[in-house]
Amino acid sequence: MQETIVGAINDALHAEMATDDKVVVFGEDVAESGGVFRATDGLKDRFGKERVTDTPLSEIAIVGGAVGLAMYGYRPVAEIQFSGFLTPAFDQLVTQASRIRWRTRGEWTAPLVVRTPYGAGVKALEHHSESLEGAYGHVPGLKVVVPSTPHDAKGLLIAAIRDPDPVLFLEPKHIYRSFNGELPEESYKVPIGEAAVRREGTELTVVSWGAMMEPTMAAVENHGVDAEVIDLRTVSPLDHETIVESVKRTGRALVVHEAARTGGFGSELVARINDDALYYLEAPVERVTGFDIPVPLLSMEDYYLPNPPRIEEGIRRVLEH
Incomplete structure (x- = not known):
């Protein structure tokens, strides 16, 4: 089937939530409205409000909550509405999520995904267009993924959700809907770490x-x-x-x-x-x-x-x- 990048992300979330009931999705406006870019559209209707939850406007709480859920067996997928808003939660990613495996000598991990639209090109307001992958890529223990096609968006997001460590999933919003690409209907993974x-x-x-x-x-x-x-x-x-x-x-x-x-x-x-x-x-x-x-x-x-x-x-x- 043909799909856009944002459609591929939505398809990956549907697939993983159907496969694993430990996958939960939360963030600002992700449930009732399906997210500002509709990446989570339909998830609440299918999986219910206990697995798809709107949160208060607090990036610290969103990412901090994801760290706690991940350590206790869940597979949280947290959405930060725009990547420029992620900086308040930099502490949770850098001093908590990325260090859990090292700090506990492998006894605990934090298998979470933080999804966020990033980059310029849509003429948004201040703090809506940042491209800070270099800063997050500098953090040991934090994986940073950036798809550029619908096929990779679905496969990389599935791989990120199943990954045993924290993944920052940066979605290029400028090309969210700019083209369609071939998208397999079945679940599949694109390996993280391969160009x-x-x-x-x-x-x-x-x-x-x-x-x-x-x-x-x-x-x-x-x-x-x-x-x-x-x-x-x-x-x-x-x-x-x-x-x-x-x-x-x-x-x-x-x-x-x-x-x-x-x-x-x-x-x-x-x-x-x-x-x-x-x-x-x-x-x-x-x-x-x-x-x-x-x-x-x-x-x-x-x-x-x-x-x-x-x-x-x-x-x-x-x-x-």
Whole structure:
């Protein structure tokens, strides 16, 4: 069947709640209205108010409650309405959820999922468009997943719900409904920690993830370069081997992400490439990113986000060096 990313997420939640009665869903407006983007639509009617619950407006309570439920046998899926609102619960993710396994020497785990729409492109208000995957990817013990297709959205979310450790599931809202993709009706998992090679090539390796995959693929096609395009899918754990092996074959690399440039996850990718593929490089690794400012409002948001012309310019810089 054909489905959007948000539809795939809804399908995954229905499938896992039907399979395991320990899976519970909660967050602001997820029950009565089906979530601000309708990702949880129909769950309350099917599974009842005890398993699908609206919460008060408190991100600390939402994530903190998920930690407690996870430690006592449930599989909580908590929704934070926008990723910019997740920062009040940073403490629960960093000092609690991510450390339970280490702190108890494996006696306890916290198998929870925090779902949240992230990124710019929908001209939302302040604190609605952040892209902070680099900050969360820095936390040991916390897995960070970013799908870019309906197929991966369903398979990665199912894998995240079944995972024994906490997973932050970042959903690129800019492409929630921008295209349909083939979606198997049955349940399946896409492995966490494995990147996807979306396009094979020999001249250049381009790495991106989330909503930036669309303009990245467009730029590669427009430029006509024989590029290998890698979709990370998982920021942490990172599929280091796929990236390094690709760069060793192509000798050139470009990283594209919408987060601010300084300290963005692209910096880690550049460092990894320099660590293990430096002597294969024919040019310095380039980055095309957002700017070092808060995501601007309204029309200026389009200028902030990497677009095909900006990415093509990055491709030219790498190839002409």
